[in-house]
Amino acid sequence: MVAKLWLPKMVKSMAVTVAEIVFDALYLIFPAYCANAAPVIFGGGRPINGGRKFRDGRPIFGPRKTFRGFSAGLIIGTLVGFLQSHILLGFMLSLGALTGDLVESFIKRRLGRPPGASFPVADQLDFVLGALLFSMPISQPSLPVALTIVIITPPIHLLTNFLAYLLGLKKEPW
Secondary structure (H helix, E strand, C coil): CHHHHHHHHHHHHHHHHHHHHHHHHHHHHHHHHHHHHHHHHHCCCCECCCCCECCCCCECCCCCCEHHHHHHHHHHHHHHHHHCCCHHHHHHHHHHHHHHHHHHHHHHHHCCCCCCCCCCCHHHHHHHHHHHHHHCCCCCCCHHHHHHHHHHHHHHHHHHHHHHHHCCCCCCCC
8 A cells, every 4th residue: 555655656756857857958958959050040151161171172161150150159049048047158058059060060071971961960969069068167967967968959959950941941851
């Protein structure tokens, strides 16, 4: 009889804990999500690399990484951080997300992959890993929160990219 009363409380408690961790993870990483999405909407214009090539003869980043997109991402993500009452954390998460995306773009060019080509896992986690790394001097997430971010981001990223593709905001669905 005691086990029947105790078990539902334990399961309920675990469900609440999991929900809290997921909420904390989404709340923490939201400025980075917004910074990563902003260039899709507000990007374009002059490429960050100015059309220059690396010593291997390939573009440094590619034509889709622009000053306007980077600036828009940094502003939007920082604004989200401001609205969360953590402007510096929002700025660092955004800067990290955008830098992580640039690093992944640089690696893709070194591997000979064209702009827009799918690069599974890296496409979904580059900005999150950059965001978490850059945010460390300001705030270190707990291990469960960090792992939750890494686990939930790929499906969220794939879904939002597919929606952006359907809306005509992206050329590829990934």
